[in-house]
Amino acid sequence: MSKITRDQITGMNFHYKHYPLEYFLDAMVRYECKNIELWGASPHFYVDELTLQDIKNIKREIDRRNLSVVCFTPEQCVYPINLAAKEDSIRERSIQYFIKSAEAAKELEAPLLLVTPGWGYENEDKKEAWKRTRDSLERLSAVSGELGLTLALEPLTRVESNIINDAKSLKAMLEEVNSPFLKGMIDTIPMALANEDFNDYFSILKDEIVHIHFIDGKPEGHLVWGDGVLPLQKYIDQLSQHGYQGSLTLEYTSYQYVQNPDEAIERTLDVLSGVLAD
Template identity: 80%
Template sequence: MAKIRRDQVTGMNFHYKHYSFEYFLDAMVRYGFKNIELWGASPHFYVDDMSIQDIRQVKKEIDRRDLSVVCFTPEQCVYPINLAAKEDRIREKSIQYFIKSAQAAKELDAPMLLVTPGWGYENENCNEAWKRTRDSLERLTTVAANLDLILALEPLTRVESNLIYNAKTLKAMLDEVNSPYLKGMIDSIPMALANEDFHDYFSLLKEDLVHIHFIDGKPEGHLVWGDGVLPLQKYIEQLNEIGYKGSLTLEYTSYQYVQNPDAAIERTLNVFSDFFRN
């Protein structure tokens, strides 16, 4: 009865970061993935450390395994990247980082580049930080238009950002930037922490919902399904009702999975076997 397809489930290299990138790619093939989301960070793929030749060599390794990159997600929560930064030098460095990341995404044939809104100081007027993020995104959508690339804007948790942390704030930013090259996405953890679900997002975003990070939590954490408390069956039913056709990325950021990342994938696929059709 399930409408969601197995090939919508997308692997990600975050919890493989203590293994070589080639090992991650081989694991994706071994477990039957067709698509990957590439987390751009050291040691696998940090754009500030890579030449165009390095990027193209990575693309060859991906192509050699008949895999496709559906989204490039440069690390932007650990590194000092903040599109809303009050300091001009930090904000400009962040914008240039995303421009370089957009160029890398194009080399990878990835149709999307993930961006997050950044954050403003809690002791300043939130509207000023909002304007800085909006201005930064407007600059980046011009770059995205030239590259024919979609920016997938991800809400964060309220602890991580005081700007975009639920469906309403995401919709507001999309409306203000008003570009066909900026769309919305969901991470199931901020969604759950905001007491929202997929219907809440879809009712506002409609066709502007282009990507999902699909993970379990308690409700925080980025956990393998079954290690948290989120309602998997309810979520699957909602996605089927919505008719969602995009990727469902397994973004496992908890360190409990880095020693044996294959086991995390195996447990995930076992849980999913009752829900996804081939």
């Protein structure tokens, strides 16, 4: 059985957004995180505002600290990005945004680009929104293949999306797109809200899982471990049993952590020290 290790714990800059990006990078060095997942949003890394030289300068700062970007996650769960948009102009703008993001991921030497399914109107046939997401992902998978990237497709909560919310719908989309450059990932919050666990995902998707957002919840929220009710030891045991060797990103989107993001990391690492292998 493969043990989950400290090196798999990956920092993310979302809850550092009220601090400069350099502060986040220095914190990751201080807390001995070798890998980071970069959230692409203003003021840290919004692709529509960055020149190629800007991206290269940020990559230089990351390299200077001996950090690696394991996944680039452009902001996409709020206006105006939606890969399933019924309006052609919105969907095309969203696709072009992800193409820019893929090019940025390439410059960052990030192997993964995170994508979410978007959402369709609640009063339309779900199949129509599903088709639009599939078509968008087909286009983006082709671009990712050309750039040597893999898209990591993340299920969302039912509040966020009416397209992909669980392991079965994720598997169905992967099968329909049928690209080696599109894989699945897990966020523990949508997983818990769908009454699933890691055994459900790995039994359905097997080696199609390439990335995980690993956070506590009640079960909603993206909380520090110990602030929620999710079964940490059970999750660690399941991941170990399935031999998961990828990253476990600490994605804290709750605003309660933005004033003192270091404390959130410190409390997390303290809790995780009791369940991780050396």
